[in-house]
Amino acid sequence: MGVNTLSKSERLNSKIAIEKLFSGSAKSFSLFPLRVVFMQTAKKEGAAGASLLISVPKKRFKRAVKRNRIKRQIREAYRKNKHPLLNLLEEKEQNLMIAVIYLSNELISSAEVEEKLNSLLVRIAEKIA
Template sequence: MKQGKFTFGKSEKLCSRKFIDKLFDSGEAFMAFPLRVQYLFDVLPEEVEAQAMFSASKRRFKRAVKRNLLKRRMREAYRLNKEPLLAVLKEKNIQTGVAFLFVSKEELDYHAIEKAMKKAIQKLINEVETR
């Protein structure tokens, strides 16, 4: 990835069904309200430091428009704040898959989601550094 580019390309999206199943079966999780973060340090199918996926519950948000809005906000917050995490992963030569699940009952604005995303990324960095 080029330095200073805030992108979120295809190779950074967690799509592998096998890896997603493994992530939810044997990965670890923590809360950074309104986000639940599920992560697994393992070899990824792509040559990137981290792959991420974003989800909002259909049970809590019946309308697809709302779910998509929340996922867009989470993706944008991740895209703009992931650099420190990727730098630490590259330095330690570790790959990770991460799922960001939106767990709040009400729709939150971008700033609340970004604040939680920054907290979540910091916790992930701490996890990487304690390995």
């Protein structure tokens, strides 16, 4: 697997897992304009350390072009900053489901998205450590 990739196995796409994540037992916190919902799961063979779901509400951005831009920014920021978190999960032999939800009505720069997401990942790492 490449160093900074986001493979299919790292994406959260199981309806059952997503429902479990949003059922209320998961931890969450916000750092405007992002909100993160995460839940630790037992280590499964062949599963990536963390699986990611990105949500940009249609209510806030009617145009798919803008929603996709934000998703790309979040994916890129995660791809660059995921390694410390993945290393911690590897040590603890845990898996993690993460949902990132975009809260703002405004588009923001990629640098700002990256900075916010990085601090969210650091906070997640602190909470599971």
